Amino acid sequence: QKEVEQNSGPLSVPEGAIASLNCTYSDRVSQSFFWYRQYSGKSPELIMSIYSNGDKEDGRFTAQLNKASQYVSLLIRDSQPSDSATYLCAVRDDYKLSFGAGTTVTVRA
């Protein structure tokens, strides 16, 4: 499987702040990138997909992709306690996904 690296965390942010999550990947030809949110004891939930260089916004989430630098990030604006979870970066590898180990985010009130 292709390598996907994420900040190990944990990342603690105050409520209302921006949480910034980073992910790098090893395969230059990768084309599809995903962010999943996983609450403790639950399964991953897809929150963002991005396929082109640049930014993609969905509500309080913004994904950023830079294929030249092999880098994808996720910004969570106006962080809420309900955003406390582990965020998994995934890269499409043929038909399967290769995942990073995840970054745990804690939003403190």
Place this chain on the structure above:
Amino acid sequence: DTGVSQDPRHKITKRGQNVTFRCDPISEHNRLYWYRQTLGQGPEFLTYFQNEAQLEKSRLLSDRFSAERPKGSFSTLEIQRTEQGDSAMYLCASSFGTGAREQFFGPGTRLTVL
């Protein structure tokens, strides 16, 4: 609820026993994937089906593991002669079409081997 479903949600078994898990994908999704996740790690790919054909198997899938999707709908994952190292969350995901874009996960089956 029209999402991916998995059964059972939890399974406790003794070492050496066989276990079987079931996954029902989102209807009309032609691709089905099995992943395994251990604590502190991201999911690791095990195998995937396009309709009823099993198209890829990971090296993680030893001879004790077998998966089927007999009619291109639900799938089963069987583990024979379970070992303590098999303890993990087994996740099923499905996707639609040939572009293999977004994959949607079921709730998972947590296996504990004593």
